[in-house]
Amino acid sequence: MPPVRKATGQAVSPLKRPSIAGVRELRFRTVAIFSFPLPPSLAVRPTEPGLALPVRVAPAQLWNLNLGRLDPPTLAPMGSNLMGPTIETPGSVLVETDSMGGGIRAGRRAPGEAAAGEATWLSRLTPLLLAPALEPEVAAALGARPYQQDAAQAFLANPRFLLADDIGTGKARAVCLALAVLTHQREVHRTLITAPRERLAHWHDELEAFVPELLRREMAGSDEVRRSEWPGFGQVDLVAVPDLARDLEAGCDLPSFDLIVIDSFIALLRRQAVDLRRVSGLEVPRRWALAGTVPVDPEDWRTLLGFLSPDIASGPGRAGTGELRERFTQHTLRRSKTELARQMPRLTRQEVWVDLDPELDRLYRQALAVERERLGRLGGSLSRSHLEASLDNLKQVCNFTSDSYDGPKVRALIDLAEEITSARSKLVVFTIFGEATASRLQPALDAFGVVRLKADASPEEQAEALTRFRSQPGRRVLLADVEARGDDRSLDPCSYILHFDHDWNPAHRRRLEQRFFPDLGPAVPLTVYEIWVRGTVEEQYHRALEVRHLLASNLPQDTQPSDLDERLSFEDWRREVFEIATAPPKVAEPKARGTGALPGTGTLRSRLDSLTAEELASAAEAMLALLGFDSTRRLTEPKDGGLAFLACRRGGADCRLVHCLRTGKNIGVQEARTLIDEAEQRQDCRGALLLVTTEFTPACKKLAEDSGGRLALLSGEDLYRHFRELGVVP
Template identity: 20%
Template sequence: MSDFVKSLAQSAAQIDKVASGSLYPHQSDGVAFLLSKRRVILADDMGLGKTRQAIVAMEVGAPSGKILVVCPASLKLNWKREIQLVDPEASVEVLGVDRETPDDARWIVLNYDILGKHAERLHGVNWSGVILDEAHFIRNASQRTNHCLKLLGVQAEARAPVLGPDFVFLLTGTPMTNRPKDLFNLLRCVGHPSARSFLSYAKRYCDAYRNDYGWVTTGASNLDELNLLLKEVSIRRKKEDVLDLPPKIRSWVPVDISGSAAAFNAVESFVTWYSGTDPSKPNDTEFLARLTKVRTALHKAKQKAVEERIRDVVASGEKVVVFTCFSEGIERHKAKLGDTAITITGADTAEKRIAAVDRFQQDETVKVALCNIIAGGVGITLTAGTHVIFQDLDWVPANHAQAEDRCYRLGQTRQVTVEYFTADGTLDGYIATLLDQKMKLIAAVEAEELPDTSILREIQDGLRRLAPALMEEARAARATGDVAQRIEKLAAAQPRATADTSPLGETGQWEFTSSRDPSARYLVTFGRAGHLECTCQGFAYRGNCKHVREVRGKIFDE
């Protein structure tokens, strides 16, 4: 972080109100950053206490107004608990859970799924602050995204000013879950000018191109610039940088499925069908149905190996967390483990989920947590466990990262072992390698230090070897266009060099002379949320320009 940005954090008003000793040092820095920026993405690693930082910052920055928290349904009661840990006297209403609601509650907590149901009430409140937890939930266009944008004062007109709450905090340990397009709505929520036009953004950072069906925006380009842009309105710390945590060991465990005729038949059937399809005429419905049969068969083929590993871990006196994509596996494990295991699935109520977490954390007779990778992968703490097993692989690396860190977070005092069980030589192998390449892409965008210029070439080389898996994923996501062409464009997108000199101002203002009209001057300054703005016409239309890019490089690339 540059000295200029550090000074913004240090100058946050009222930070002295935070009780001494109530926060870790990195959390105090985070609170100061939130207060100084006001509209910001808090992108700390999972387990660094984003919830606590956001609550404290709201208590300090907006001590008398109403605060809205929007989060996944499974986290609503956890938010109420955390709020009352910071302020035991806080008045909190949890929509959809509380039967008796407090009069004129200061904190309102609800989940994304019921935003529409309570829209009239919510949009009629003059919120002092809004927190979106697991903010990557709004990365795609949807009704809930539209409700969130309206609550945050983001107007439909591209160049209209952002109105709404004084404080807006977006919390997510995985701001870019898959591709650069995932960041667009998050940047829009915090009022970053680069998010005024999706097409302009996509051309710059998503390697956008047109085919017969429209614009394809699933690629990546100018990653070094996107890395710097994100630093204007976000703060991200990694565990290894701020905590003295024990190590996390990750390994891939190949499973011999030669004894599973069903798995081999499913794979053979899929390959035979797939090799005979016409890529120009994809049948997504049939493709997804056949692909699901393969993944289900592989899941079942690995069941016995996972059962044996669970027994080994429990016999050593440790607790283990098992993640799977299929409910059938959870039910079969539970039937064998009985009361020594708890389950966390999407069908559980918030109360049941909290009770299950508490049992795993506090009851010595409970040795195993059986979790759906989505439902059990966010917003809960399972630090009693020291061993994590993935029976299945998800397409999205962020889902694995979130799930791993249920154990590897604040409060963990022992080494955490993470094992991915894969049916070697099958679809699992493709997914595993693809996940590794995606993680490199995400790391390039979110890195504190800019990546080496060879990073895109390395990613491209890996992706080229994964053409079959890429085509499968593209079809599964209903993507269009030539995947090979997208890979070639990614390979050609080398990081852009930053100018050696630029007219930097000591007061946070930078002046440029127009290349067309020497008498014209353009001024680059910091905007409301700490992002850079320019007075030139290019910036007015696109929310980005060469002057801003040059200043951004000088400030944040230090």
């Protein structure tokens, strides 16, 4: 069936344009089936018994096709041997139009019949299947709007370009459209995208939607790890601006890039100007910048032009703002949400994911262990109210670094506020924790002209606060409690909402938005941001909501909060979010033991070796549960040689690093010391447990005895006994 235009929900007609739009993936079988038009990128995958290798198709000029209906091509099955960038076939394939110029035929030509210098069959086929990425129907089917296609055309026409549309208009999507064209035309082979750290997840989503065939990497981790990965290959590298600046300062040898994109330029200019200037020193022929508005201050213009066009920025004299604008005006596109209102949806929603810094992550892990232990001790008395109280406690830990107004969530908020308020737009920030959070957010937002809307204020005081926010141009941020009441009027001219911390139930957020924007979007389209924290219970319940299709973007307009309470049960919260299992009776921790050799003639060893990798892993998990570990998490995939677990008891307060090894030799001191060192490097581990299918050397046993409880051993004899109790082995 034809693709559907996301904007209208209507099917895209294949007859609107005379050219075939292209296919994302085509499988050659006895009968080939096509659907037109399709996305701009193309991966051809011949499929025969025992062969399924992907091929990336090179660009080529479109053939001249007759106007009118173009019938889907009919392709004869062919054998192929795809071994890298070159293609070898038993015989070349001739692709041609039929006598009427409407259909397309592919026929086999015997080896040796191809004319000298004739194009390969794939390059002949490519023009019929690969359309320009900016084909209007194709881009619309992918969710790109006309104004985003216009911006992509501007990028293509300008190697040095600033797109300064209002934040929330989808500038990253325009970059992806242009990148698809330049990559397929082989004008860009390697791209560097750098942005505030919290923006990288959004870039991953956009790249996956528009150019999934491009190999992309996120350069993250420690400085040492990141710098070791730069020499590797990636068609699109994503990196946070501070990390990139540190690597450049350290003299890291970066690969050559054909295109660099800097996102959130105004926010970076305000908070990380030094890093921005260092990144500007990279020698890259194509340079694009994204911002929520154009700079106002001459020095800001010079910083921007120092990145985009150093020759203009370093012109003679100290040019003022007007002269700098004039020098670069043809390389700038600035449009407000008001100008684009007719082409934009009335409401868009975007998740902003942040990572806890090391110190805050340590505090969170400590709080999580305390909450899990408390919930575990409640036993049968545990109720949903207990879980909700623990959830609130953990969410508040994530909000701020200890004894400060700072934190990863605050930085994400400030970056958004910089971009929004620089364009003279207004923002509402909601918090579910009232004064406890607002009192620490307000100092961070004072620079933007903040108005406080308290839930416990009188109706008159709340009305006065709303009036000040609406009427005073310098008051650009409304910091509101979620229990505060609106006045049944939309908060025009505000067009941005940010949920700093939020109720787990997205229906509550939707009702809150309706309270302050009764028409669900003022005259200017409304953009809603939600800040989420990776590696915390927020990510756990986000996943639980996502698999049930209960995220805010999925809910019908009339969804009630009680509807979601029923869909995410108490057991779901206990098991999926907090990972609290009903603990079996605790038994003593295993002691270092062994008899020196496996008994008998190898019967025990053969029975353990007969287990598949998954059977061994599942049996080890069941045995750990018998030993009193409430939960286990696999750290590696099961392999014939074994796997690694993180096993925890007492609700996560006592965690052990577990290595389960299947080997043909006895385990000595080296393997044991390696495991102890790995456990000590993990902040969430109190020790290690080594499970083997053979036996331990005397020196290894002595090491365990002297480890002070940091290492426990289970030999093959111990495994066999436990596995037999579980019914895993006879």
